[in-house]
Amino acid sequence: MYELTVTPRFYETDAFGHVNNTVVTGWFETGRSPLFQLFAAGQQNPAELPLILARVEVDFVGQIYYGSDVLIRTGIERIGNSSFVVAQQAWQNGKLVARGKAVQVYFEHDKQASSPIPERFRAELERNLGELPE
Template identity: 75%
Template sequence: MFEMTVSPRFYETDAFGHVNNTVITGWFETGREPLFQLFSQGNEDPASLPLILARVEVDFVAQTYYGQPVTLRAAIERIGNASFVVSQQAWQQGKLVARGKAVQVYFNHDTQASQPLPSHFREALQAHRETLPETFSPA
């Protein structure tokens, strides 16, 4: 499991004082950054990353507020032939506020086609395969 904390910024709030729903998908992408680093293999050029995002879904479970940190969690839920599913959660003050999934595809940008996940990436993903907990306990 990968875990990080973000601090909601004032400009991310809406007229009701809640964190805007569009912000959560951005936070979830930030929470997947350790996976991007795994696939970049030291190459800092984002265009060389052999992944594309094929699907993203978010369930907004509770309101998220400015002024309190949000803990993001991510884990690998499933590994397919050329893709994998990342399960994600956002927690604020011990309460689940959002959960989601992202489907990432191993992709060859030259041929513009997906390719089977190489075994070394498959093994690295397998090391992070787990079910995210439904209760909050600080890491």
């Protein structure tokens, strides 16, 4: 499991004083950064990252407010042949406020096709396989 703490910024709030719902997907993407670094294997060009995002979903289960940090937890829920499901949670003040999933696909840009996840990446994904604590 990977963890990251984010500090909500004032401009991320809406008229009700809540963190805007569009912000959470960005936080979750940032929480997937260790996976991007794994698959980048030293490459600095994001266009060479052999991953594409096939699906993203977010459930908002509580209100998120400006003024308190948010803990983002990221883990691997399932690993398939060429894709894997990333499970994520956002916690504020000890309460679960959002949960989500992202489906990432191992993708060969030169062939414009998915491909089986190489073993060197699969092993690291398996180390982070399991349910996130509730």
